[in-house]
Amino acid sequence: MIEEKNVNKLENKLSVTLRPIAPRKEFVHGLGNRIQGLRRTMRQAGAGTWKFILLMLAGILSLGLLLALAGRALYNLLDVRKRGSERA
Amino acid sequence: MPEPKEEETLALASQGDKEAFGILYERYVERIFNYVYYRTGNVHDAEDLTARVFYRALHHIQNYTDRGVPFSAWLYRIAHNLVANWHRDRSRHQEIPLSDAPTLHYKGAAPETAVxxxxxxxxxxxxxxxxxxxxxxxxxxxxxxxxxxxxxxxxxxxxxxxxxxxxxxxxxxxxxxxxxxxxxxx
Incomplete structure (x- = not known):
């Protein structure tokens, strides 16, 4: 157990030693500005990411459509040739 | 003007509101600095780690969910992890003490009363x-x-x-x- 008197003494020492400290104003303002700047950059980067994703999706869809058209054209071409050879 | 409520500010900040995160920063920067300062005993490292706490908070604020515990608990957890890493790195590398440490003052004390x-x-x-x-x-x-x-x-x-x-x-x-x-x- 710890005596009441010793507790008070120890608590007094702790309250004198552990006092709130004010960080440097330049540090607080500087960091605040850097954070605001970073936030802006992150937003721009986020917008950039969305643009990239949309472009990728559009590219994939266009490629798929192109491949489907090419496949259909090839199929029709082969079908016509097959029918031609059958007639001959 | 009355200060906006913590929950409202947090909700806005997690949606990417610049002003809201600024309010949270202003509200907690001193507390986090004090925590890190007393854990490290070094002004330079306290400033560096405090900055890292808020950078990390900024990057992860979208994932923050209110579980009924104060927002400060979340910030202190980030600070605790960074301080733990700092102690681990410090035990591996010998540090050279810096002699040009900036002067700090007790909160509310006269500017000439240095710590x-x-x-x-x-x-x-x-x-x-x-x-x-x-x-x-x-x-x-x-x-x-x-x-x-x-x-x-x-x-x-x-x-x-x-x-x-x-x-x-x-x-x-x-x-x-x-x-x-x-x-x-x-």
Missing amino acids: VQTQDQEALLRIIRHLPSERQHLLILKFVEHLSNAEIGQIMGRSEGAVKSLYHRTLLALRDELEGVDIVGD
Whole structure:
């Protein structure tokens, strides 16, 4: 157990030693500005990411459509040739 | 103008609101700085780690979910992890002490009253820094922040009774350590 008197003494020492400290104003303002700047950059980067994703999706869809058209054209071409050879 | 409510500010900040995160920063920067300063004992590292706490918070604020614990608990957890990494890195590499450390002042004190610790206070701080991190955290919240046991419990994720008991054990540990260096007896 710890005596009441010793507790008070120890608590007094702790309250004198552990006092709130004010960080440097330049540090607080500087960091605040850097954070605001970073936030802006992150937003721009986020917008950039969305643009990239949309472009990728559009590219994939266009490629798929192109491949489907090419496949259909090839199929029709082969079908016509097959029918031609059958007639001959 | 009245300060916006914490929940509203948090909701806005997590949606990417620049102003809201700025408000949270202004509200907590001193508290986080004090926590890191007393855990590291070094102004340069305290500033560096405080900056990293807020960068990390900024990057992860979208994932923050309100589970009924104060926002400060989330920030303190980030700070705790960074301080733990700092101690680990420091034990691996020999640090060269910096002599051009900026002068700090006690909060509310006159600008010319710089933070000066007596030998006894320095010895006590050294002992505190050797305590387990949760005990250091408790002492900082109690004496630097002047929070009640209930508030400390909310931040540390413990019950009020558990905080009280941890505080008592911390005082016992401190008394034992201080007896060794003959500070408590004077």
